[in-house]
Amino acid sequence: xxxxxxxxxAGLPPKTIRYYEEIGLVTPDRDPNGxxxxxxxxxxxxxxxxxxxxxGFSIQECRALLALYEDKGRASAExxxxxxxxxxxxxxxxxxxxxxxxxxxxxxxxxxxxxxPDCPILESMGGRES
Amino acid sequence: xxxxxxxxxAGLPPKTIRYYEEIGLVTPDRDPNGxxxxxxxxxxxxxxxxxxxxxGFSIQECRALLALYEDKGRASAExxxxxxxxxxxxxxxxxxxxxxxxxxxxxxxxxxxxxxPDCPILESMGGRES
DNA sequence: ATAAGGCCTCCAGTCACTGGAAGGTCAAGA
DNA sequence: TCTTGACCTTCCAGTGACTGGAGGCCTTAT
Numbered sequence: 498x499x500x501x502x503x504x505x506x507a508g509l510p511p512k513t514i515r516y517y518e519e520i521g522l523v524t525p526d527r528d529p530n531g532x533x534x535x536x537x538x539x540x541x542x543x544x545x546x547x548x549x550x551x552x553g554f555s556i557q558e559c560r561a562l563l564a565l566y567e568d569k570g571r572a573s574a575e576x577x578x579x580x581x582x583x584x585x586x587x588x589x590x591x592x593x594x595x596x597x598x599x600x601x602x603x604x605x606x607x608x609x610x611x612x613x614p615d616c617p618i619l620e621s622m623g624g625r626e627s
Numbered sequence: 628x629x630x631x632x633x634x635x636x637a638g639l640p641p642k643t644i645r646y647y648e649e650i651g652l653v654t655p656d657r658d659p660n661g662x663x664x665x666x667x668x669x670x671x672x673x674x675x676x677x678x679x680x681x682x683g684f685s686i687q688e689c690r691a692l693l694a695l696y697e698d699k700g701r702a703s704a705e706x707x708x709x710x711x712x713x714x715x716x717x718x719x720x721x722x723x724x725x726x727x728x729x730x731x732x733x734x735x736x737x738x739x740x741x742x743x744p745d746c747p748i749l750e751s752m753g754g755r756e757s
Numbered sequence: 758a759t760a761a762g763g764c765c766t767c768c769a770g771t772c773a774c775t776g777g778a779a780g781g782t783c784a785a786g787a
Numbered sequence: 788t789c790t791t792g793a794c795c796t797t798c799c800a801g802t803g804a805c806t807g808g809a810g811g812c813c814t815t816a817t
Contacts, residue, residue, distance in 0.1 A: 499763080510806085511763095512805070512807085513804085513805065513806090515765095515766095516804070516806090520804090530764085530812085530813060530814090531764080531765060531766095531813090532765080533765090541753065544753075545753045548751075548752040548753075551727075552752075553727045562749070562752070565749065566753055568744075570744055571744045572743070573738050573739060573741060573742075573748075573749075574741055576746045576749055580735050581735055583731065584732065584735060587728045587731065588728060590724055591721060591728065594717050594720055594724070595721060597683045598714065598717045598718060598721065601710055602714065604710060605707060605711055605714060608703050608706065608707045609703060610703055610704045610707035610708075611703060611704055612704060613703055614698075614699060614700055614701050614702065615703060616695075616707070618703075618706050618707065619696050619703075621678075622675050622692070629794080629795075630794095631794075631795090640774090641795095642774070642775060643773085643774065643775085645796095645797095646773070646774060646775090650773090660783085660795080661781080661782085661796060661797095662795055662796080663795085680773090685773090686772075686773065758817100759816100759817085760815100761814100761815090761817100762813100762815085763814075764812080764813070765813090766810090766811090766812105767809090768807105768809085769806100769807085770807080770808100771803105771804100771806075772802105774801105775801080775802080776799105776800085776801080776802100777798105777800085778797105778798090778799085779796100779798090781794105781796070782794075782795065782796090783794070783795090784791105784792095785791090785792095786789105786790090786791085787791100
């Protein structure tokens with residue numbers, strides 16, 4: 498299977514797949530003409546990667562998960578540990594963003610938003626204190 | 628004021644301040660010895676930038692906000708528009724992360740996490756369907 | 758035979774810094 | 788006065804995870 502079909506199957510851009518090969522996440526064979534030839538296993542792994550990335554796992558985490566995925570004797574505790582670590586990070590990000598959102602929502606409501614120059618948003622960012 | 632004092636005042640690393648100068652967000656004077664000399668206005672602007680960045684505004688947005696901040700005849704509607712745009716982006720990110728969190732929380736709970744190899748987390752990422 | 762489209766590699770750019778090397782400057786202590 | 792150490796400077800390179808584009812080969816259809 499050529500790269501654009503593999504891309505359609507896995508739901509990833511061809512460029513991304515080439516990049517994944519470059520960093521060693523997939524190792525497709527090559528046809529005599531130099532074209533990448535993706536096997537079913539390659540497609541499966543690419544699909545796995547697409548889903549893991551969609552869940553926000555980093556490339557390094559994906560590398561570890563993929564190795565576990567291919568290791569049929571793995572301990573599920575390993576996987577759970579990675580997932581839990583990632584989950585904590587996601588929750589930190591949600592907390593950060595939620596704090597930003599609350600502050601900004603407050604400021605946006607406080608700003609009348611007309612053609613006058615006085616603006617609580619700018620004041621809060623430039624004022625003497627936070 | 629030298630760069631490390633400016634950094635302490637604004638709450639930014641010196642490296643970041645040099646970068647901000649490089650991209651034209653601040654333009655401190657120079658002492659005869661070549662050291663950057665930060666005025667009160669510079670410090671004020673750096674503090675403004677630190678706060679805006681802490682609220683997640685991009686550098687481009689900060690550039691616009693800073694210009695409005697210095698424009699005493701600005702219309703607050705302009706500021707509000709930028710803030711609202713950013714707020715929408717934050718809410719999109721929160722929604723994405725929340726979806727990830729829900730999926731992952733579910734998977735983490737479903738995985739027994741011992742030394743056996745079967746694992747719903749990997750299965751969900753590698754299975755035939757999502 | 759030719760034209761369109763797919764494939765290849767390699768290089769550069771993104772965003773917002775961050776680290777490090779090599780070297781100039783300054784203030785305090787011996 | 789000399790030295791030491793902490794500053795400061797510039798410049799270059801790297802981060803993560805791609806993405807865009809140039810230049811060129813290969814395949815397929817007309």
